[in-house]
Amino acid sequence: MSGRGLVLGLTLLGLGARAVAPKQPGGIAWLRDESRAFSESRRTGKPVLVDAWAEWCAGCRLLDRDTWSDPDVQHEVRAHFVPLRIDFTAEDAAADVRKEKYGVEALPTVLACKAPECAAPAARRVTGFLRPAEMLAFLAGGR
Numbered sequence: 001m002s003g004r005g006l007v008l009g010l011t012l013l014g015l016g017a018r019a020v021a022p023k024q025p026g027g028i029a030w031l032r033d034e035s036r037a038f039s040e041s042r043r044t045g046k047p048v049l050v051d052a053w054a055e056w057c058a059g060c061r062l063l064d065r066d067t068w069s070d071p072d073v074q075h076e077v078r079a080h081f082v083p084l085r086i087d088f089t090a091e092d093a094a095a096d097v098r099k100e101k102y103g104v105e106a107l108p109t110v111l112a113c114k115a116p117e118c119a120a121p122a123a124r125r126v127t128g129f130l131r132p133a134e135m136l137a138f139l140a141g142g143r
Contacts, residue, residue: 027074028083029078031082031085032084034084034086046082047080047082048083049084049111050110051086052108052111053086054089056089063110063130067132070132072132073135076140077139086098102119102123110127110135111123112124112138112139
């Protein structure tokens with residue numbers, strides 16, 4: 001095989017591998033600090049995307065596996081939002097205060113808002129698992 005054929009073959013092999021590779025989570029750099037996220041939102045003018053999440057939440061894990069790992073969803077979040085993940089794994093008084101503050105009644109809950117609107121009942125929100133196309137529609141309405 002000539003050098004040119006080898007390069008073409010490796011390129012096609014690489015494209016094929018990319019097309020069937022499983023989606024990898026972690027493409028969204030979730031902030032964990034609320035004040036930092038809202039400061040970044042004010043600085044950039046981007047709304048905050050709040051992911052109310054818990055380790056024990058099956059729907060949250062499905063979002064991580066199927067939705068937040070989707071390249072189109074990741075691109076939309078990176079381009080238009082300041083991502084903030086609030087961990088509700090510990091079911092304690094502090095978590096109850098945060099749930100009340102954000103109006104979180106069940107997990108997973110995703111909010112798209114600018115400070116101080118996130119604490120208001122009028123904040124755009126969705127509760128439960130969304131597939132990538134559904135999440136993209138929600139995100140498009142939240143910017």
